[in-house]
Amino acid sequence: ESRAAWQAHNRTFISRVYPSGRRVDSSNPSDTAVCRLWAAGVQMVALNIQTWDQTMMLNQAMFQQNGNCGYVLRPPLFPGETAAPPSAVRLSIRLISAHNLPKLKDKNVAKVPVYLREAHSSDETLTTGGVISPMVEIELVGGSVAAASVGSERCTMSDGATAASERSDQNESLPPNDAVRHERWARASSVVEGNGLSAEWNDDPVVCDVAVPNSAFLRLSVYAPASRLNMLGARGKSLVAYAALPLSAMRGGYRSLQLRSPVTGTPIDFSALLCHVRLQRLSCCDAVCSARSVRSEASPLLKPV
Secondary structure (H helix, E strand, C coil), rough: CCHHHHHHHHCCCCCCCCCCCCCCCCCCCCCCHHHHHHHHCEEEECCCCCCCHHHHHHHHHHHHHHHCCCCCCCCCCCCCCCCCCCCEEHHHHHHHHCCCCCCCCCCCCCCCCHCCCCCCCCEEEEEECCCCCCEEEEEEEEEEECCCCCCCCCCEEEEEECCEEEECCCCCCCCCCCCCCCEEEEEEEECCCCCCEEEEEECCCEEEEEEEHHHEEEEEEEEEEEEEEECCCEEEEEEEEEEEEEEEEECCCEEEEEEEEECCEEEEEEEEEEEEEEEEEECCCCHHHHHHHHHHCCCCCCCCC
């Protein structure tokens, strides 16, 4: 069944999707699968909340829009539901600093769950002791992402998030969307050696074009190098903190993002990521064409997740 057909179904009926009974380990569908369900207009997406993973991170971000209370109004899916289609945006993020990051060191504190460990790490732990060398991965999840333009960090997404505030008034055309589409876009920062208390970055901004902003999520994950090498002699990385939010909730300017524990999802006291955000309005002509092509593609959404 195509995504467009399911969107039409969900316009008049209520759908509930839940993890397959074959998931005996209480795992969840992937975060990209859940974003596809929300983009198709599914009103109730049930998850195994006892398993904190990347999918639960986005689920928590989704319902932070209403203070974790009640329902979240779904974005418009059809012409006529709004006076005008959501404007495409160009998201530019420049990392500035991170403060009071948790550390990887002691073995007598709570262990990191299996789904957050590196393949070579059987007992990596989170603690407030020790020194780490943090790096940040900036990730957009949800929608269809085209390859970045040559010579830039740009990409085009479809089924993104609603238009955000504090945009530039300048209108530009989107780059051609002729690359193979994916549902995840990520860029990594440089590593700040030996400073988890007040790490600073001097990297260039990373830029991504969001063609139809209505279901994309931004996730910033703070990693620290693992204490051991893997079998290939490479040093892995362990997730120590993250921040996630819908792109519709983003505002321009300097922003301090509260970091959360990757083990429980609870805020880490005094731990934050400072960044500069720029949201620029783009021409929506190419965005509308891209969205129509994506929505007309067949998508096996009804198989067990």
